Amino acid sequence: MDDKLLLENENYKKIEKVIRYIDDNFKEQPSIDTISEYIGMSKFHLIRVFKEYVGVTPIQFLQSVTLNYAKEHLKESKSILDSSLDMGLSSPSRLHDLFVNIIGVTPKEYKESGQNVEITYGYGFTPFGEALIAFTKRGVSYLGFVDNNKEAIFARFKELWEKATLIEDDKKAQDYLDNIFIEKKKFDLYVKGTNFQINIWKALLNIPNGTITTYQDIANSINKPKAVRAVASAIGSNHIGYLVPCHRVLAKSGAMSGYRWGIERKKILIAYEALKN
Known part of the structure; x- marks a missing residue:
């Protein structure tokens, strides 16, 4: 290691x-x-x-x-998000260009919960704590932070891909994490979700690195301004932390709430990205 x-x-x-x-x-x-x-x-x-x-x-x-960070930046978040959505894929400010292409499972794979899919997984270290990462030939299929509770994080991962063939390999997992967090290499993501969830996760990729937005702005960006609760639920269902940047979304009040991997980590990620941008 x-x-x-x-x-x-x-x-x-x-x-x-x-x-x-x-x-x-x-x-x-x-x-x-x-x-x-x-x-x-x-x-x-x-x-x-x-x-x-x-x-x-x-x-x-x-x-x-x-x-002060959340309140001050929240004032500008809508225009920042709108500007990002108006830009082409070649924009260097977009996380999508830096990292990610989302590939959704097929309807058959979704229904069968990963049956006949081979997934390699393992534990390793990142600058933001220990993590469980999983990947297939088609891309990263899970990334979650452990926080001294491996049983809970593994159970969540296993529930998502309950019928997949799982192969544990901590060395390969650490290599993947190094490539993500140290080398900053591009990755495809192989995600399991409804069409609505996948569309929300894709919208998250349009939030520029170092900025934040709101659930309402995400709902507006997909032309469903009244679907804020559904948007929040889809964001909360994100199973690929960091690469799909759900940490960049706040409540309209600016409150730091609703992050699966801990409010402190959410604050650190936001501050880290803002200061390093």
Whole structure:
């Protein structure tokens, strides 16, 4: 296993703990000394690790990201999304161009829950925590973050592809994760969902890296402005985290809610992408 990824995974856990602490205590505006004491690191080491990973210090994150990011960027999200949808596929700002082409299962494969489909899966490390990834010859078919509960994440994956032939290979899984998170290679996604769900997941690919939007904007983008609840349900059913960026969608109020792999991770992903964009 790559030592760099192991270190990044440990750093992620520490940052996640800091984010959770800031989220619970932002009204008190805790000092860097208070935060470093809580995390059990010297403040200088904490500042260095946090800034290396996120791009700002914990206090800058507290003041500029945690409290203000969602509300400030939400004001512009509709125009950003509309502009993205108007662009051609050659636009370098689109995640679709960087990563993903979605391939839906056939109606027969959907009905049979993956029968006669061979899926390789395994566990590995990413900069955002340990993950379970699965893939077929046609593309990535699952990507979820573990958070110390392998049984639950595997059960969710197995339920989705209950009749598929599963082959565990952690080495190949880590190679896939390296190519996604380190090498930034392009991937096809082999997804199992209804036509409506797949259309929503495709719409998510139009959200530019480093920006956010709302469930209402996604509903508007597919010409179903009254289908916000159905859109939210489809987004919540996304089984390929990160590559299909459901973390970039917020409630109209700007609330960070409804992320399958943890609110802290959602905040980190949004902040990371905004600061690295």
